[in-house]
């Protein structure tokens with residue numbers, strides 16, 4: 434069993450720096466497109482055998498040190514009572530706008546409402562046994578609220594921010610309900626066998642540090658505190674958090690995910706001995722190999738040999754990246770850090 438990823442999450446020394454890529458299963462892989470061409474994205478998420486197959490693809494193709502469950506942050510929102518489609522971006526038929534909408538949301542029974550997620554985790558633990566650890570994941574309450582209130586992706590999530598400022602009681606009730614759901618969802622993944630959990634807060638960095646502290650931190654903190662974390666490290670990734678790392682750190686968690694807007698070494702100076710994950714600009718994978726290698730070296734130099742580094746991109750891999758480039762990047766990290 435390759436334990437480098439989990440060891441690095443706990444800040445332990447490793448024989449070489451572990452690496453995986455956010456969104457490592459997906460459309461940039463022809464193997465994924467082959468499976469995906471026979472069903473919709475949601476059908477793929479809801480069929481454990483297929484979800485497991487595409488979860489393992491990048492482990493075999495890229496040689497990464499961890500697998501991440503194939504699903505979506507919005508999977509558990511559908512059984513809260515919100516009709517969901519992917520086109521390919523997520524679309525909710527009826528976004529949340531009023532207190533009555535919030536009150537109508539259900540807290541799913543994970544074993545019966547999202548059995549396919551838990552079955553995929555169990556199946557993957559069997560299939561991955563001799564390979565790499567399995568990461569489970571969920572969205573942070575704020576990022577989930579962004580999609581639930583807006584109804585789809587957005588540049589500024591103005592509907593959600595309007596609710597946050599102008600109808601703070603509705604916002605608080607919604608965030609509270611999402612946090613409760615999220616805690617049960619992630620604990621169910623842990624119980625099913627997930628060996629680490631990543632919390633994706635893709636939009637948390639769109640707020641000022643003061644607003645993050647007021648409107649986001651209390652919920653993510655309650656979520657992380659409520660997880661059954663013994664032996665299961667929690668990676669907290671807030672995109673755009675570079676200017677407020679000391680506040681985001683208060684949410685708890687074992688590993689801080691970093692995007693590429695921050696110098697990894699400077700981030701580590703602020704975070705003390707908290708392990709970090711990141712932080713190559715995903716578009717570097719469009720560069721010639723010499724430049725990919727230069728950028729990998731730069732990030733490693735910023736880390737300056739400190740333990741507790743998990744190499745990753747600073748956000749998800751883009752669908753137009755040639756797989757050979759991702760393979761080359763993973764190989765660079767392993768080759769340049771081998772002890």
Ligand code: CP3
Nearest residue numbers: 455456457458459474502503504505506521522633635749
């Ligand atoms: O990392 C992995 O390989 C696991 C799979 C994974 C998916 N979504 C599969 C997916 C993970 C970890 C996610 C997380 C997710 N989903 C986030 C947080 C991370 C991030 O990228 O910021 C967010 C914001 C979403 C919501 C979402 N789902 C969007 C905006 C989209 C459409 C555009 C896009 O980026 O692909 C999706 C659809 C989606 N989720 C696809 C995949 C493979 C594409 C669907 C398809 O095959 O047509």
